[in-house]
Amino acid sequence: MDLKIFTIVLIHFALQSHENFLFSVPFNEHINSHSIRYEYRGKIFKNLKYLIRKASIDFPEVPYKNILLRKEIITHEFTANNILTNSIYFKAHRNGKTKHIIFPKNEIVIDFVPYHGRKYFICNRSYFGTYKEAKIYCEMLQEFDPFKYHQRLLGSDLFASRVWKSVWKDCYYKCFSQSHFMELRKRIFNELCMLRNINNVFPITYNKTLEFIAQHNALRNVNKNKLFVEGTESSGIHVVAAFSSPLLASLQVNKWYNLYLEEKNDNNRESKKESKQFHLLISPSISEVGIGVGVSMHRSKLSIVLTFK
Numbered sequence: 001m002d003l004k005i006f007t008i009v010l011i012h013f014a015l016q017s018h019e020n021f022l023f024s025v026p027f028n029e030h031i032n033s034h035s036i037r038y039e040y041r042g043k044i045f046k047n048l049k050y051l052i053r054k055a056s057i058d059f060p061e062v063p064y065k066n067i068l069l070r071k072e073i074i075t076h077e078f079t080a081n082n083i084l085t086n087s088i089y090f091k092a093h094r095n096g097k098t099k100h101i102i103f104p105k106n107e108i109v110i111d112f113v114p115y116h117g118r119k120y121f122i123c124n125r126s127y128f129g130t131y132k133e134a135k136i137y138c139e140m141l142q143e144f145d146p147f148k149y150h151q152r153l154l155g156s157d158l159f160a161s162r163v164w165k166s167v168w169k170d171c172y173y174k175c176f177s178q179s180h181f182m183e184l185r186k187r188i189f190n191e192l193c194m195l196r197n198i199n200n201v202f203p204i205t206y207n208k209t210l211e212f213i214a215q216h217n218a219l220r221n222v223n224k225n226k227l228f229v230e231g232t233e234s235s236g237i238h239v240v241a242a243f244s245s246p247l248l249a250s251l252q253v254n255k256w257y258n259l260y261l262e263e264k265n266d267n268n269r270e271s272k273k274e275s276k277q278f279h280l281l282i283s284p285s286i287s288e289v290g291i292g293v294g295v296s297m298h299r300s301k302l303s304i305v306l307t308f309k
Helices: 003-014 048-058 131-144 158-168 178-198 208-224 246-264 276-282
Strands: 022-031 036-040 043-045 067-076 079-092 098-101 109-115 118-123 126-128 238-244 288-295 302-308
Touching (some): 036 048, 048 067, 109 131, 118 131, 126 131, 126 178, 131 246, 178 276, 208 302, 238 246, 238 276, 246 302, 276 302
Parallel strands (some): 022 067, 022 109
Antiparallel strands (some): 022 036, 067 079, 079 098
16 A cells, blocks of 8 residues: 555544443343342342433443443342343433343443452453543544555565465454454464464464563563663574554564565665564574563554564
């Protein structure tokens, strides 16, 4: 894609207005022969209109019209509890009437989950300690997920492009940002294994200790707004690191690999310190890797770090 067009597309997404997202609170329904009662955060309500009023008081930062009720457990007087595998969402009106909600595929919802006295807010399988943090994450999701032009930004190596398409097919921002970018880590690891395979090198194994080191370094990078790459090719542990737009994070390994090929074919080309050791990841001398992903405070930048030995 032409760089000017790409920049215009990015600006288009960045200028999209942020809306207030749907926000759900959990409740349980208790049924007996005489009545139906509703439980929310340990309190019993005889009508859903009182329950949603309490929820709106608990979360004044959320517009009333955006609050949904999420049924999780149904209990009956003479039968076992029915724990719902998939929560049922309702829109409750001030008069107590409710409407069952079926979300379109691209709908973004923040789910409130109380657990052992603590409050958690979930968006796209990622947990946050405050509604504000979850909302910032959802705003990024709303901005970036419509962008699906990554293939046009791949490097020139055809084999690496085929590997990327195999690993990241149909996995865009909403997909790889799940669970605080855990899906991004998994697919980066799969891409590395496949790149080693096309270079006739045995698969690499994942090391949790190296992941801990990589994650520490990734967080330090975003906190200091600087890439720290320690050690040399003769060190026991090697590091490559990069800053990336969250939108384009899935392209980072492809970018590193194409740089490695260019440097391999041009002896006069000097490697950047932060990516200099990447070529070792394609060699049989390396057998283990850990991956860290740090997110800047406003979620505008990622630090991706690979630690390996």
